[in-house]
Amino acid sequence: MILLTLITIFLSCSESDVNKSAVNIRLANTSIYDYENIIINTTTGDVNFGDLKSGSISDYKVFETAYRYAYVKLEINGNIFRIQPIDYVGETPLKNGNYTYEIHTDSPNEEYGALSIELVVD
16 A cells, blocks of 8 residues: 555655755757767766757756756767857856756857757746
8 A cells, every 4th residue: 555655646646746955957859950879068077968969858957067068069960069158157056956957059050169058947
């Protein structure tokens, strides 16, 4: 009976209820291009998000520290694209909660400057 109760409680919790004690980030591909081999780094090491089809949203991943923007490396049709922050001076770390980095591009031709990133609080 106790096991059944615990299972019911666990299944009734939403994803946002389960992860409130950490910084959880997911990605949204807001472009018309499919992204491959996505790497995000918020200063605590590379986190591999794999591939993300156009218009798709990834699962959340836990980060020790994150900011409103991050290093991003991904591929579109075999071409590498990057967002390369210079530093995070003056930035405030995100508080525990769920966030989405919306990553967008209109141009599949430039390695730097073609991607944009926008933070959404979920």
